[in-house]
Amino acid sequence: MALLHSIGQWDGPGINNPWISKYIFPGAYCPALSEVMPAIERSGLLTTDIEVLRLHYAETLRHWRRRFATNRDTIASLYDERFCRMFEFYLSSCELGFRYGSLTVFQIQLSHQQTAVPLTRDYITGFERGHIRSNSESRQARSG
Numbered sequence: 001m002a003l004l005h006s007i008g009q010w011d012g013p014g015i016n017n018p019w020i021s022k023y024i025f026p027g028a029y030c031p032a033l034s035e036v037m038p039a040i041e042r043s044g045l046l047t048t049d050i051e052v053l054r055l056h057y058a059e060t061l062r063h064w065r066r067r068f069a070t071n072r073d074t075i076a077s078l079y080d081e082r083f084c085r086m087f088e089f090y091l092s093s094c095e096l097g098f099r100y101g102s103l104t105v106f107q108i109q110l111s112h113q114q115t116a117v118p119l120t121r122d123y124i125t126g127f128e129r130g131h132i133r134s135n136s137e138s139r140q141a142r143s144g
Helices: 018-023 033-043 056-070 072-078 081-100 122-143
Strands: 002-009 046-053 103-111
Touching: 002 033, 018 081, 033 046, 033 103, 056 072, 056 081, 056 103, 072 081, 081 103
Parallel strands: none
Antiparallel strands: 002 103, 046 103
16 A cells, blocks of 8 residues: 655646745646546556645645744854745745645555555554554553
């Protein structure tokens, strides 16, 4: 079983923003699902689930932008003002790209056999609840 997690495009194949390509992610490309699926089909793997995480990364970028602003003076002392302005632009523009533009995040679950994965995503919730409970119990034991 495998999980392909990617930043992608809603509106089909395209090009990356030239500024992002030059200053932030040289050589990167954000594919559309229509570009990824043919390669998966040729691979012999089965697509067992696809999830589109619509606004998740917009929220992630919003939190990063706020944390960056809180720590801007420290960051500027480590780098410089130009770096800060560029990174603020990157965080803001990408947040807007995910919130209102053509950017999204998708996850494709792949397997060699249909029966290798559960029929629903319920197992994820159960695992997360158990993991949270286990961490909580460990913290209580340490502080006990």
